[in-house]
Amino acid sequence: MKLGNLSYDATASKLTTDGLRLRTGPFITSIRTHTPELTAGLQLLYADHILKEDAEFSDFHIGVDRPRNLRRWLHPQIFFYFDEVAPFNPFPSEQALPLFEWGLNWAISQHAHQYLIIHAAVIEKDGHAVIMPAPPGSGKSTLCAGLVHNGWRLLSDELTLLDLHSGQAVPLARPVGLKNDSIEVIRHFAPQATLSPMTVDTHKGAVALMKPPAESVEKSDQPAHPAWVIFPKYIAGAAATLTPHSKAEACIALGDNAFNYSIHGVNGFNLLTNMLDHCDCYDFSYSNLSDAVSIFSQLEPPA
Amino acid sequence: MSGSPPILLHALNHPENMASLSLSSWDLLIRQARSAGLLTNLHDAIDRLGELDSVPERPRNHLKSARTLTDKHQRDVHWEVSCILEALKALKQPITLLKGTAYLIADLPVSKGRLFSDIDILVPKEAIEEVEQTLRLKGWMLTTHDAYDQRYYRTWMHELPPLRHATRNTVLDVHHNILPETARLHPSPKKLLQAAISVNEDNSLYVLNPADMVLHSATHLFHDGELEHGLRDLVDLDGLLRHFGGQEDFWLGLVERAGEMDLTRPLYYALRYSKKFLGTPIPEETMIASQTGSPPAFMPYWMDMLFLRALAPDHRSCRDWFSGTARLLLFIRAHFLRMPLHLLIPHLFHKAFISPRSNGET
């Protein structure tokens, strides 16, 4: 059964008692909250995700709630809880949904060391995956959001999980985070996409989350072999261009962008070098999503 | 506490039962183990029995993930110790490793599951200035410049303020004793250093001898520490006792040494709680002999109330209404044992009102 089959009240009931359990890629996440923003947000964005009602074991126990002590009366603030411990400072309660997403990413990157975890988007078509590492501001999430509504399957917009044995990218198929101008760009470019209400944060600006396409969620148990590593960069006015990028430099960049490269030691090094043996690497500059979609559709897997 | 002991304790004492655990028990066990810093220990206990593959896949991933993290940590510690030795080479001053670092370098079974944040070394008090100067020249920096903190450490405590390496970001604690000058108990650092055992070919690196290692662990846990990872430290202690327990004359030597080093009280607690919680096989004569270190008549009962809670995993599933208070009382006790009242009160006043600190710094 999918979360979309549950009523709001039934969802809220699970969230406020022993937890709503969802399959999120390879993990089962148990979620608890009393906040209406997150309850509604989960209902909207995770409608296609499978409910694991009978799951006895959850990989992550996440909570988003007001503090249990006297501070709950002072400001409408909420904490992110990982197994009932709040590792971070509080956030305004209207940011419950982005906080949940960001927090779950944190939980995965800190605890799932059965994978090499890279801060990169990863999408797939015809059995071949593109990994797109990029610092904030490079437009990777916008690009990712545009592509997954034009022929590509979403594995993740933030966390590329590489299986240490098979070298394959393992999907998460969770909501895509969009910021500021990207929100309008995607509304126009992919009007069929479902977007959460926008929240405004003093640091990041406006944030909205895009529901992952149903097909991406359905196939979230299907990993994919990487065939390309592409470093995107949004440059206003630039023509969409792919320029070859050195494999050795790509290896260093992937290691630098990974959360746990150093933890895996030589196994991480071997994973990346073997992967790159079978990948083509590019820099990609663009200013227009349609052009980007066109260029990506012409990508040929390496020989 | 809710009547039955935490599932984590059961798992540590009976890893052979883990293969048949239900998934919902695994759910609780993984969380308790993680919060106690014992997830890798749990992995190893099951792996030693060759039963890791019988653990269901999801919990098994978490166990293996913890082991991966610990492996990395241990590689880092080996490297860090070699960097410290290289930095201090010219001084020709032997370094004695303490605590987790010592267990790892001496390749003791108890070291396998450990994650610890700082590296602790012991040098003679006369050498400490030279050691500090050399370390600071080679890239280590003071982590606090606060004049009060400096005085706290240098005048009253048994160590320099923590030093952090500029590029590697590792923290080094340089001790000249295992308890502060101001503490109630006075173990002799000279005796510790004299009895230390060399662990490398050129005799530049040492660890404490077995009895001293146990006594230091006991002292740290029951007299010096704040019990944040009490259960994990107790598991270490149990590991040391089991490993050395097979050596001839170990138990007799342990009690004698405790007397010699003014550490009979920590030894009493160590043996008592290690046996109570983890079933450490301690000879009856040793338990009796350790009674010389016991506190006045009614105290063991009262201390049981506090330690039983404080040594349980610090997880919501293991707390009762008294747990928070118990931890607080033991926290106060630890400070009280470190400094006499006439120093402690102004110190706590200073900490509370004059230099508010962020969490995590001592």
Next chain:
Amino acid sequence: MEIYWRLTPGSKLTWHSWGSEHLVFNDNSGATHLLPLEAAKALQALTAAPQTISQLRDTILETADKSMPHPSAEWLEELLKQFQQLGLSQLISE
């Protein structure tokens, strides 16, 4: 007295190359380094046996592309000091 450089004892290096780009992973420090050809050759020579600067220079010249400029002794000295900073090499006098 000859001054020799050697690979830090206990080092485990893993190499991977694409064309003239060489990556080396150092197990001890957990660091990954991208080295140009001459630097890679110098490190590989050190791995085989301790070397003086002039021995290293000879090794590199043997296999170097004759059209490329040859590494000077000063350049090599600087390289070895960088290796030392990275924990890859040590100075020994014999």
